[in-house]
Amino acid sequence: MKLFIDSADINKIKMLTEYYSIDGVTTNPSIIVKEGKPFLPLLKEIQSSLGVEKELFVQTIADKAENIVEEAEYIQKSLQGNIVIKIPVTSEGLKAIKLLSGIGIRTLATTVYTPLNAYLAAKAGANYVAPYVNRIDNLTGNGIQVVKDIVEIFVKSNFNCEVLAASFKNTQQVLEVCLAGAHGVTASPDIIEAFLKVPSIKENVETFSREWYELYGNKSLLD
Numbered sequence: 001m002k003l004f005i006d007s008a009d010i011n012k013i014k015m016l017t018e019y020y021s022i023d024g025v026t027t028n029p030s031i032i033v034k035e036g037k038p039f040l041p042l043l044k045e046i047q048s049s050l051g052v053e054k055e056l057f058v059q060t061i062a063d064k065a066e067n068i069v070e071e072a073e074y075i076q077k078s079l080q081g082n083i084v085i086k087i088p089v090t091s092e093g094l095k096a097i098k099l100l101s102g103i104g105i106r107t108l109a110t111t112v113y114t115p116l117n118a119y120l121a122a123k124a125g126a127n128y129v130a131p132y133v134n135r136i137d138n139l140t141g142n143g144i145q146v147v148k149d150i151v152e153i154f155v156k157s158n159f160n161c162e163v164l165a166a167s168f169k170n171t172q173q174v175l176e177v178c179l180a181g182a183h184g185v186t187a188s189p190d191i192i193e194a195f196l197k198v199p200s201i202k203e204n205v206e207t208f209s210r211e212w213y214e215l216y217g218n219k220s221l222l223d
Ligand code: E4P
Pocket: 006, 026, 027, 028, 110, 130, 132, 134, 135, 166, 167, 168, 186
């Protein structure tokens, strides 16, 4: 199961990729704008921290399919490496996904709120769909159930499209989408760091060290 960082914060990306096995970075216009930096240089900076072989997801902003395709081609030719174009699942977005799929540009259908949104995106040729788990929950829907239903439809229809669950407020939601069969998750640095926030780990490690040094003094395991 893939793990992506949902952020454009260079320091966080560097830290998380140093310590954890990360498959790439997802961005959207709100995430980009938060950094207050020029668009393409920021994306290039992310790639040099992440490695160009890892997937970098970049979202379009145009409304009309032809303009979305134009933006996608511009992003693709301006950046090297493994780029996936994120496109919202509007009717124009679906048309753009279909056109891009025809010319071999990889896409992720974003702002997915229902299993049928995802179904249309997979039919159009999207490589990924991103159901917005927490935003669905905020609408009194059931984000986890939406992920389960999408996974079931994709398996039954044999779609070659991955479910990349997105929009998380806590680690429990991440755990549940993992169990629901999502192919990947994208989460903010805070949520990823929270995977390891178990006080017992630190307590146990401290006990191991204390007991070791009580018997062996200051000797390391290599002495
Ligand atoms: C990723 O594809 C989405 O843009 C993102 O996860 C949305 O997350 P949010 O609901 O926490 O803003």
